[in-house]
Amino acid sequence: MNRTARLTRRNRRTLRVAGAGAAALLALSACSSSDGSSSAKSGTSSSDELSxxxxxxxxxxxxxxxxxxxxxxxxxxxxxxxxxxxxxxxxxxxxxxxxxxxxxxxxxxxxxxxxxxxxxxxxxxxxxxxxNQLEIATLPGNPDRISSLKDLTRSDLKVVLCDKEVPCGAAAQKALRAGGLELTPVSYEPDVKSALTKVELKEADAAVVYRTDVRAAGDKVEGVDFPESADAVxxxxxxxxxxxxxxxxxxxxxxxxxxxxxxxxxxxxxxxxx
CATH class of the missing domain: 3.40.190.10 (Periplasmic binding protein-like II)
Incomplete structure (x- = not known):
């Protein structure tokens, strides 16, 4: 093989290598572009998060x-x-x-x-x-020895109920009817928390509230279950x-x-x- 032929062959090999390198660069560029699109999509999905x-x-x-x-x-x-x-x-x-x-x-x-x-x-x-179910909230230690819904009708007790229009008041009325009882409270309160607060502040001896509120009050009150509550869940x-x-x-x-x-x-x- 003469010198001219060898040079021609070498130049062709160089061109093939250069072409492969260019192809690799294009592939890398495509991958980079794809990664950028993925990042953009990820960014878009993150903007859909709750706020x-x-x-x-x-x-x-x-x-x-x-x-x-x-x-x-x-x-x-x-x-x-x-x-x-x-x-x-x-x-x-x-x-x-x-x-x-x-x-x-x-x-x-x-x-x-x-x-x-x-x-x-x-x-x-x-x-x-x-x-939710009703419970009687009394003063800590239950000093008035309240053990039933009927006990709340005693004349010596100050009892509060929720307004008849709110659910806890309507449930209390239903429980009283189930027991064949009539009760005139010292006040009707706008919601269950207000009724419970009257007992916590010792402005009332007892209140008919939800058992959840008795539990939430901790040692500020004492709870008394009564069977009529099952009729007013x-x-x-x-x-x-x-x-x-x-x-x-x-x-x-x-x-x-x-x-x-x-x-x-x-x-x-x-x-x-x-």
């Missing part, structure tokens, strides 16, 4: 359990905040139907939930997530509201409430399984 405030209107008896779940929700979904408005279910229902901005309504009875559904303010069908329904400002996050909060973890927290607070 913003979830406003929950809930029965006063749910306060301790829902506040625990609210903190858990915020921890699981950074960038969210759960705010609560607790009170009598009837007044909360009136606020919802009156146009108050909220995402979720959790009521202490199906009757007060019906106010919201009849007004067309519930999105979908409300679902019962827990139940309340179902607690929850719903997404029709014009929820943050519907996506609200659905996630409701899912937490209804989950095994939510049930564990609420039954731990004294609620019954639905």
């Amino acid at each position: 913003g405030t979830v406003t929950v209107f809930a029965a006063a008896s749910l306060q301790e359990g829902f506040e625990t779940l609210g903190k858990q929700f915020e921890k699981e979904h950074p960038g969210t905040k759960v705010t609560f408005s607790f009170g009598g279910s009837d007044s909360l229902a009136a606020s919802v139907t009156g146009g108050a901005p909220a995402d979720v309504f959790a009521s202490a009875s199906t009757g007060t939930m019906k106010i919201v559904t009849d007004a067309g303010d519930a999105s979908g069908t409300p679902v019962t997530f827990v139940r 309340n179902d607690y329904p929850i719903t997404l509201l029709e014009n929820a400002p943050n519907a996506e996050a609200a659905r996630a909060f409701i899912a937490l409430v209804r989950s095994a973890e939510g049930r564990r927290v609420l039954t731990g607070a004294g609620f019954l399984e639905p």
Whole structure:
């Protein structure tokens, strides 16, 4: 082979190597572009994460359990905040139907939930997530030796009840009817927490409240079970509201409430399984 032929062959080999190198560079460039697209897609999906405030209107008896779940929700979904408005279910229902901005309504009875559904303010069908039963709250140590619902009719006792319009008051009236009893309290309170506070402050000797509230009060009161309470167990329904400002996050909060973890927290607070 002469010198000219050898040079020609070498030049062809050099060109093949250069071409392979260029192909490799193009492949790397394509991979880099693909990785960039994946990163962009990942960034897009992260922007879909839950954020913003979830406003929950809930029965006063749910306060301790829902506040625990609210903190858990915020921890699981950074960038969210759960705010609560607790009170009598009837007044909360009136606020919802009156146009108050909220995402979720959790009521202490199906009757007060019906106010919201009849007004067309519930999105979908409300679902019962827990139940609750009445108990008598007495002063610590039960100094008046209260052992039954009938004992509350004694003239020497100052007894408070919830308003008849709120679920705990309606349940108390149902229990009294079941026992064939009549009771005139010293006051009717707007919600269960207010009734319990009267006993805690020693402004009343006893109150008919939920067992969950007796448990939440700790050693500030003492609870007394009574058989008529079995005839007045309340179902607690929850719903997404029709014009929820943050519907996506609200659905996630409701899912937490209804989950095994939510049930564990609420039954731990004294609620019954639905």
